[in-house]
Amino acid sequence: xxxxxxxxxxxxxxxxxxxxxxxxxxxxxxxxxxxxxxxxxxxxxxxxxxxxxxxxxxxxxxxxxxxxxxxxxxxxxxxxxxxxxxxxxxxxxxxxxxxxxxxxxxxxxxxxxxxxxxxxxxxxxxxxxxxxxxxxxxxxxxxxxxxxxxxxxxxxxxxxxxxxxxxxxx
Amino acid sequence: xxxxxxxxxxxxxxxxxxxxxxxxxxxxxxxxxxxxxxxxxxxxxxxxxxxxxxxxxxxxxxxxxxxxxxxxxxxxxxxxxxxxxxxxxxxxxxxxxxxxxxxxxxxxxxxxxxxxxxxxxxxxxxxxxxxxxxxxxxxxxxxx
Numbered sequence: 001x002x003x004x005x006x007x008x009x010x011x012x013x014x015x016x017x018x019x020x021x022x023x024x025x026x027x028x029x030x031x032x033x034x035x036x037x038x039x040x041x042x043x044x045x046x047x048x049x050x051x052x053x054x055x056x057x058x059x060x061x062x063x064x065x066x067x068x069x070x071x072x073x074x075x076x077x078x079x080x081x082x083x084x085x086x087x088x089x090x091x092x093x094x095x096x097x098x099x100x101x102x103x104x105x106x107x108x109x110x111x112x113x114x115x116x117x118x119x120x121x122x123x124x125x126x127x128x129x130x131x132x133x134x135x136x137x138x139x140x141x142x143x144x145x146x147x148x149x150x151x152x153x154x155x156x157x158x159x160x161x162x163x164x165x166x167x168x169x170x
Numbered sequence: 171x172x173x174x175x176x177x178x179x180x181x182x183x184x185x186x187x188x189x190x191x192x193x194x195x196x197x198x199x200x201x202x203x204x205x206x207x208x209x210x211x212x213x214x215x216x217x218x219x220x221x222x223x224x225x226x227x228x229x230x231x232x233x234x235x236x237x238x239x240x241x242x243x244x245x246x247x248x249x250x251x252x253x254x255x256x257x258x259x260x261x262x263x264x265x266x267x268x269x270x271x272x273x274x275x276x277x278x279x280x281x282x283x284x285x286x287x288x289x290x291x292x293x294x295x296x297x298x299x300x301x302x303x304x305x306x307x308x309x310x311x312x313x314x
Contacts, residue, residue, distance in 0.1 A: 039204045042196075043212075046213055051219075120278075122201075122279055123201030124202055125201055125203060128200050128282060131206065132281075139289065142208075146292060147247045149296065150295070150299050150300055
């Protein structure tokens with residue numbers, strides 16, 4: 001994954017960059033499967049590696065295949081990114097090790113969902129009952145976000161044909 | 171479009187029905203296995219986009235005209251929000267599916283299935299709409 005992320009930064013052919021980001025998403029999905037988050041992996045593979053690659057290719061067809069050549073390396077952005085990255089890594093040092101049963105995340109609502117989901121909601125897949133029932137408002141919000149995104153795309157580039165016709169008739 | 175490549179045509183003809191069937195499986199089996207409305211919607215849309223890429227967007231537009239995908243986009247969200255309002259009329263909280271049936275478990279199950287269907291409809295509608303708009307824009311640019 002690190003190699004692909006580095007290649008993504010260095011390449012100038014945007015077509016290859018889109019393909020690489022698809023591969024990156026697929027590798028991320030594999031990582032999620034290894035961490036037993038099957039639902040997340042499924043979403044990552046379908047959305048990240050599938051649909052967004054197609055949409056990116058569509059965007060490329062509308063714009064250009066190559067990005068602008070940059071002149072030289074600028075020190076300040078690299079410095080900021082390195083410092084932020086180091087700070088984030090420093091922050092993870094305090095976190096409990098992966099899979100630690102005594103980690104705080106397993107003792108808050110997670111415990112409650114695991115204990116009560118079968119009795120209160122029913123479906124054997126706890127992820128579904130959390131998503132749809134316990135966190136129904138959040139899911140409703142997410143669907144609204146997708147709806148808004150589609151409306152936004154429509155408003156931005158969907159109506160252009162009519163507008164151009166109007167310009168021509170004027 | 172790639173209409174002259176017969177291998178692609180044959181393979182995609184074979185693949186599209188199973189992809190759609192798999193989307194429905196993911197949609198309605200999400201409460202037992204991994205998956206749900208989001209994934210199902212995306213998979214369904216990808217089957218449609220594959221069809222559009224191989225057989226041409228004009229044919230795809232005949233299958234799903236713009237008004238249909240836009241209707242799907244809005245109907246799914248309305249279905250989700252409508253279930254919430256409906257449970258309020260039945261005397262529960264907003265999105266309290268236990269009200270949908272006498273048995274709270276059956277009610278939850280029904281409610282989850284309905285809202286997941288709404289999610290799937292909206293996601294599929296959104297993805298297909300965005301794809302078709304991109305194509306429409308591309309043609310508009312080519313004409314100029």
